[in-house]
Amino acid sequence: MHLSIETEIEDDGRWIAEVPQLPGVLVYGSTPEEASARAEVLALRVLAERLEQGEAKPVEISISLATA
Numbered sequence: 001m002h003l004s005i006e007t008e009i010e011d012d013g014r015w016i017a018e019v020p021q022l023p024g025v026l027v028y029g030s031t032p033e034e035a036s037a038r039a040e041v042l043a044l045r046v047l048a049e050r051l052e053q054g055e056a057k058p059v060e061i062s063i064s065l066a067t068a
Contacts, residue, residue, distance in 0.1 A: 001062075002021075002061070002062050003019050003021050003022065003043055004020065005017050005036050006019075006020060007032045007035055007036055010028075014028045014029070014030065014035075015028065015029045015030065015032045015034070015035040016035060017029065017032070017038065018039060019039055019042075019043045022047075024046070025039060025042050025043050027042055047061070
């Protein structure tokens with residue numbers, strides 16, 4: 001599974017980061033690095049929850065970061 005983190009700056013100056021492959025993984029940060037880090041943490045939490053609940057099987061994952 002390949003996960004990508006996409007970042008974009010909002011009109012109010014906040015950065016938004018999302019993992020398109022995982023619906024609902026969307027977070028804000030004051031810098032692109034902060035938003036990306038928060039998105040990575042949330043993505044890993046979502047994947048861990050899916051594994052714990054038996055909703056997914058363990059697979060090799062990679063995460064790549066792309067800036068706006």
